[in-house]
Amino acid sequence: MSAQPSEQEFECAICKDCYTKPCCIQPCQHVYCFDCLQNLCLSLDPYCPQCRCYIESTSPAPHIERLMSRCIINCSDCNNSVPASKMKQHKSICPAVQRMQQILTQSAPTVLGAQSNVPNRSTFFCPYCNKANLLRDQLIQHCSNDHHNDLKKVVCPICASMPWGNQNLKSSNFLRHLHTRHKFDYDTYVDFEQDDDAMLHLAVQASLDDF
Incomplete structure (x- = not known):
């Protein structure tokens, strides 16, 4: 019995989230989000962040998109089962993520009750x-x-x-x-x-x- 896929198998090496509109680099075939790849290609000498291969061209990766729509993976924060293609959307409403954000907000120091005005x-x-x-x-x-x-x-x-x-x-x-x-x-x-x-x-x- 094959192991269940994890978030890491669909993780963009640039944004560290699950792929959104996955695109493939030529010739190395590494996959990234469309938006992440667009930003990367704006550099004067675009190289693949994983193998440092020069990016000759990019193309959509429909096979990855289809795989993500079929694969059910567990959220690393709440352990709920979510289609890989919906994981990024799930993270925005994940109860465990929201609880952690609330804890971090409550534990952050305040200065004269004006925390929102304190630069990060x-x-x-x-x-x-x-x-x-x-x-x-x-x-x-x-x-x-x-x-x-x-x-x-x-x-x-x-x-x-x-x-x-x-x-x-x-x-x-x-x-x-x-x-x-x-x-x-x-x-x-x-x-x-x-x-x-x-x-x-x-x-x-x-x-x-x-x-």
């Missing part, structure tokens, strides 16, 4: 593929693994979240910027209640101490 400086999104909720070190690892050949200029989400950050300034070499400017977590060293000059001085000093 703990997790970030990838400026290339928009993968969200990455810690600083996870963002560095993700970009090093999946985007080390991307040449597109992007805004650093870490810098943009800081009081002194410029949300419109694009880095010409984002990966090098990550490795040189973000070797530590700012909230470990920086008191955000201080003024901008004092925070910047502490951040620079901490960065130098890490060498």
